[in-house]
Amino acid sequence: MGGRTTRQRTAVMRALARRQDFVSAQELHALLVTDGIRIGLTTVYRALRDLEASGGADVVRDEAGERLYRTRPADGHRHYLLCRACGRSRPVDSDVVEEWAGRIAADTGYAAVEHTVELTGICANCQPSGDEGEPPCHHWERAPEAAGRARSCAN
Amino acid sequence: MGGRTTRQRTAVMRALARRQDFVSAQELHALLVTDGIRIGLTTVYRALRDLEASGGADVVRDEAGERLYRTRPADGHRHYLLCRACGRSRPVDSDVVEEWAGRIAADTGYAAVEHTVELTGICANCQPSGDEGEPPCHHWERAPEAAGRARSCAN
DNA sequence: TATGGATATGGATTTCATTTTCATTTAGCT
DNA sequence: AGCTAAATGAAAATGAAATCCATATCCATA
Numbered sequence: 396m397g398g399r400t401t402r403q404r405t406a407v408m409r410a411l412a413r414r415q416d417f418v419s420a421q422e423l424h425a426l427l428v429t430d431g432i433r434i435g436l437t438t439v440y441r442a443l444r445d446l447e448a449s450g451g452a453d454v455v456r457d458e459a460g461e462r463l464y465r466t467r468p469a470d471g472h473r474h475y476l477l478c479r480a481c482g483r484s485r486p487v488d489s490d491v492v493e494e495w496a497g498r499i500a501a502d503t504g505y506a507a508v509e510h511t512v513e514l515t516g517i518c519a520n521c522q523p524s525g526d527e528g529e530p531p532c533h534h535w536e537r538a539p540e541a542a543g544r545a546r547s548c549a550n
Numbered sequence: 551m552g553g554r555t556t557r558q559r560t561a562v563m564r565a566l567a568r569r570q571d572f573v574s575a576q577e578l579h580a581l582l583v584t585d586g587i588r589i590g591l592t593t594v595y596r597a598l599r600d601l602e603a604s605g606g607a608d609v610v611r612d613e614a615g616e617r618l619y620r621t622r623p624a625d626g627h628r629h630y631l632l633c634r635a636c637g638r639s640r641p642v643d644s645d646v647v648e649e650w651a652g653r654i655a656a657d658t659g660y661a662a663v664e665h666t667v668e669l670t671g672i673c674a675n676c677q678p679s680g681d682e683g684e685p686p687c688h689h690w691e692r693a694p695e696a697a698g699r700a701r702s703c704a705n
Numbered sequence: 706t707a708t709g710g711a712t713a714t715g716g717a718t719t720t721c722a723t724t725t726t727c728a729t730t731t732a733g734c735t
Numbered sequence: 736a737g738c739t740a741a742a743t744g745a746a747a748a749t750g751a752a753a754t755c756c757a758t759a760t761c762c763a764t765a
Contacts, residue, residue, distance in 0.1 A: 399732050401742060421722075435744040440723065460615040460751085461722065476658060487654050495646045496669065503640065505631060505671030512667050514651065516660030554761060556713060576751080590715035595752065615722090616751070 398445060403434045407442040408451075408466075416484050417455060417463035417477065455513050457482075476514040480521035487514065558589045562597040563606075563621075571639050572610060572618035572632070610668050631669040635676035642669065 398404065410427055411418065418426070424439040443464050446452040452464045455475065465475075465484070474489040492512055500508035565582055566573065573581070579594040598619050601607040607619045608628060620630070620639070629644040647667055655663035 399741060401732070403743075419722085437724085437744055438742080441742085444723095456611065456615060459722090460611065460617075462615075476654060476660060476663070478660070479662075485658065487658070491650045492647055492667075495650075499631060499642050499669060500671065503631060503642070503671070504674045505633070506677050507634075508631070508669060508671035510667065510669050512647075512665065514654060514663060514665050516655060516658070516663035519659040522661050554712065556760075558714070574751090588715095592715055592717095592753085593713080596713085599752095614751090 397449060403432075403438045404442050406432050406434060407439055408446070411443075411446070411452065411464060412466045414465075416482065417465045417475070419457075419461050419463055423464070455511075458515070474512045474514065476516060478518035478521055479515045480517050483518060558587075558593050559597050561587050561589060562594055563601070566598075566601070566607065566619060567621045569620075571637060572620045572630075574612075574616050574618055578619070610666075629667050629669065631671060633673035633676055634670045635672050638673060640673075 406427055407423065410423055410430075414423075414426075420440050420443050421436070423443070424434065424436045427434050427439070443452065443462075446466075447454050447464065451467060453467050453473065453475075454465075455463050455477065457463055457477070458479070468486075474487055474492065475484040476487050477484045489512065492510070496508060496510040499505075561582055562578065565578055565585075569578075569581075575595050575598050576591070578598070579589065579591045582589050582594070598607065598617075601621075602609050602619065606622060608622050608630070609620075610618050610630065610632065612618055622628070623641070629642050629647065630639040631642050632639045644667065647665065651663060651665040654660075
């Protein structure tokens, strides 16, 4: 099932493993190229898609719908809390949701129920001191341009 | 907060309300045009985006990342179980998840935590009786490429 | 009922992530 | 070495969504 072991695929896997947070295909490609590795964007897309398909990586989508990849830890954590400002993630305990999803499946008669849970917020580092009152229910449109670009926290 | 009441926005809201399932902006636009309503695709996008922002509609994403909209019932349900075969949805009880998400927010120190929960499965109607074949029920053709299994949350 | 400024519309254009195409290269054999 | 299916990658295609901007429309006020 796993494809061939090529220079490029190895590079993608290594780069993804090295990084402990979610990355987009484009960012990963940029990283690789910056590191002097000759690889095409297409290949990065394909490698990540295949990694996802074979269970080697988790995927979430950011607010813009862009796919973000992360190597799946051996012990199978599955849900993450992403900071909308700096993009960093942390795994969260998700037993409750897993159970809930299982019960839904049983109750509804739906087969092959799958769930996707995406949590976002503003991490402690990125919280402004006290200038912007944030509405309680969803009202964040798309993050300011800075959030989309920089994947590293300024603080 | 709410925009003006225009012919087009009214049409979008009516069309969305009439339909009991999730629709994409493009499908909704096609529906409206077919119904003889003169409205631009841009306006449909905007109306739906604004509806979402004001809490008037729920949004999920299909496998392709496309946004699907549905009017939010008055009692504020937020989570749905979508059939991957026919695209029909049913709301599910989500108190457990809401609570869980709230606790995550408190525990992690993240501010403005938001959650997206997407459940998909094969509904009773679409379940093959004895063999593994293409599901029998197709109201509209969605997910032609959904054959690629292995989602982010394989359970 | 007019007026005017704020807001909405929509066709065209642009953006941009992702996919497809296809000629070329390469891994993994015998 | 030689073979071949698989992988590569540059360019082009795709398609959803955003943006532009000239025009149309709403609606409070006179």
